[in-house]
Amino acid sequence: MDNFKAFGNTFGTSLSNIGSQITPSLSRTFQYTKEQLGQAEDKTQLPPDYIDLEKRVDALKQVHQKLLAVTSQYSNEAYDYPPNIKETFQDLGRTVSEKVHLLSSASSPAEAQAALTAPPSAKPQPKTFNHAIARASLASSQLLHQQHTGAGEDPLATALEKYALAEERVGEARLAQDAQIQSRFLAGWNTTLNTNLMFATRARRNVEKTRLTLDSVKSRAKGTTWKMGGMSPREEHPNSEELSPEAQEEIEKAEDEFVTQTEEAVGVMKNVLDTPEPLRNLAELIAAQVEYHKKAYEILNELAPVIEGLQLQQEENYRKSRESAS
Template sequence: MDWSKLQTSLGGLNLSQAGTKLTKGFSSSVQATRERLGQIAPEEITELPQEYKDLEARVDALKAAHLALLKITKVYETETYDYPVHLQESITELSTSIGYNITSFAATNLKGTSLPTPASPSAPPVHPHKTLPHALSRASHAAAQALVDPEAGPVDGGDKLGKALALYATSWDRIASARLDQDDTINLNFLGPWQQTLHTSISLAIKARQAVRVSRLELDAAKQSLKTANPARQEQARLEVENAEDDLVQKTEVAITLMKTVLENPEPIKNINELVKAQLVYFSTAAEALSAVQGEIEELSVAAEGDYRKSRDH
């Protein structure tokens, strides 16, 4: 063994500094435990500035506000949030997808063997969008087609209803596209920045507060040590208290600055504006699409009502 290298490596370690950190950490843990158990008088716990405590409460409220809205708006990350029967259709699609994959695998890997080779599937199965607007569009198109006889044309009484359903389906085609655009915009311009604020500036301010708490515990632990220090260690204990006081002041100032920065940040309001804009475009498009066909559907309704009354008069 090369003892000279080992000695050099050990010499590079600041054992004194490491020991000091361990001692401080242990003292802080003991101090926190004693405070929690009520073994430290309230007047012996260092009081933090009122400004700091007020900012703490405001940052906590800001974080709670972010989390409350995020909990709901995260649904925009999942296309199926308003889809009524996605579970049943997912099972069907899974079966279709598995069948396609097996056929594709067999068609590729059985070539040149004595085993029968299935024909290669022309294209992978299409997975329709799973949103309520898309579901309404597909259902309306299917209903309109069901009222048409391939050979004789519209079934009895189905002409006007079929036209109404076709118009309704057309409006939901447009709404469905707008729904996808809305979700993409919300994810990009709201959810991303909103979570970024939560995970960066707010988290940074909270970490600074945690540093203040640790520093305060170290100071109060140092004060307790000073009270019980023997005469030979009085001066050292007093210096430790002074250093801890300086550290607490510095960390408190940093935390106050960071908390003020978080609270003054205009980004969350800008994010909310982007959320509102995306929703406004979607609902406006939906209103326009439905308004565009409602008049025609109402005319069909009036005409159907008139035909019905005439048939009853004879």
């Protein structure tokens, strides 16, 4: 047992001697390890206001991460595109409005089919839910037109074509919304997360570094070294209050740096928390959504009475045909 204690004292003395020669980085590592193992006698405490700022900054960071994890979908054009449908290159070749224009000049079923399969004039059409509905509606409309043999137009086919044109407009409004959200919300929140909050994180790390440096300097000046198992810390200077002028100067220098970095971190964190940019970006997100839903409402509200008129006319024709048959 005596041999073990002697080894512990020798080991502690060796660490102390090394501690006076090691780099500041390694000195901080020693201090951090001692704290994690419960070997540090005194740990400089950060002010309560500073701790409160850290908690608020951490909460703000989590808010940005959570919301960006969801809203980043606005950068993915096909976020609402049905995964079960199979559209070909020809299906995506032209816009619905282009196809309707070509169909209007077709004078035969063959020309109508050619209009539907016309070579693409630009990039493939968007893969959104509304665009998919538009393409499916137009294709369905043409199927009914091709099989219609009665007088006039098939009312359902006519309605589906009008619905296709409206849904394409709604899809374009959705793409406009997404572009606004990307530039006015996502860009701002990503900047806050990856720049402003990163500056705060860096400032906090500097505070922790200077705090570890300060405590390691105090520990070395007082001769407190690593504890082995249940042994008491070794005191090279029995009266730790009687520090040399050099040691006192080193401690004061470390304290000044710690205070400077703490004050700087407080300023950075307050700036991150007080800036109105995140709330302004959120307002832009909502404005883009409002504009999109307003346009979608206007487009469909304009279409609804037209479809209702076709429905009522078909019901009237059906009633008359039943009366004539009886």
